[in-house]
Amino acid sequence: xxxxxxxxxxxxxxxxxxxxxxxxxxxxxxxxxxxxxxxxxxxxxxxxxxxxxxxxxxxxxxxxxxxxxxxxxxxxxxxxxxxxxxxxxxxxxxxxxxxxxxxxxxxxxxxxxxxxxxxxxxxxxxxxxxxxxxxxxxxxxxxxxxxxxxxxxxxxxxxxxxxxxxxxxxxxxxxxxxxxxxxxxxxxxxxxxxxxxxxxxxxxxxx
Numbered sequence: 001x002x003x004x005x006x007x008x009x010x011x012x013x014x015x016x017x018x019x020x021x022x023x024x025x026x027x028x029x030x031x032x033x034x035x036x037x038x039x040x041x042x043x044x045x046x047x048x049x050x051x052x053x054x055x056x057x058x059x060x061x062x063x064x065x066x067x068x069x070x071x072x073x074x075x076x077x078x079x080x081x082x083x084x085x086x087x088x089x090x091x092x093x094x095x096x097x098x099x100x101x102x103x104x105x106x107x108x109x110x111x112x113x114x115x116x117x118x119x120x121x122x123x124x125x126x127x128x129x130x131x132x133x134x135x136x137x138x139x140x141x142x143x144x145x146x147x148x149x150x151x152x153x154x155x156x157x158x159x160x161x162x163x164x165x166x167x168x169x170x171x172x173x174x175x176x177x178x179x180x181x182x183x184x185x186x187x188x189x190x191x192x193x194x195x196x197x198x199x200x201x202x203x204x205x206x207x
Contacts, residue, residue: 006038007175008174010037011168011202011205014031014040014199015179017045019047024051028059032061048066064084068088069087069095079103086104087107088106091108091124109130111129116144116148120151125151125152126153130156132156132157132158132176151172152173154173154174164176182195
């Protein structure tokens, strides 16, 4: 599946920092019950790869990616673990080459026009604006739209339920990434119905 097809599956990609792999399957099912079937598990905890594996078993129909990929070794590990896509906070030639070699659909992060140009020259047309709110947010996207008409973005970083609709209304936004679908307190409490409700509301942000 191409990165374009993955991003088209829903308006919001949950960015999941999982501390305890034992609950990862329940979390995946809660999101899936709310109609969200694309997840990004970030490599910010020791449990990340185990959590990814648990989610894969619990939600085989979902497109599950691994994020915070910072070097070619991370790319190779994500591909070997069976990630459907990879996400990086930035974009370097080494990362792009590693993703291509691994056959891993890749969503790298950018902040500047020069970075967009470099990614575009590498053949990429879908990019992550990260951290979106710090990097210029809606104004940045509006400025880039006429310059890079063939580029679509997944803004991530500082976006919550209140901000998401304005981002999704931009024609150069494919989807948004956010952690608000799985708040730490709800995950710790095992309040899966509440997370399903958040997922359902997020899914409804765009038909």
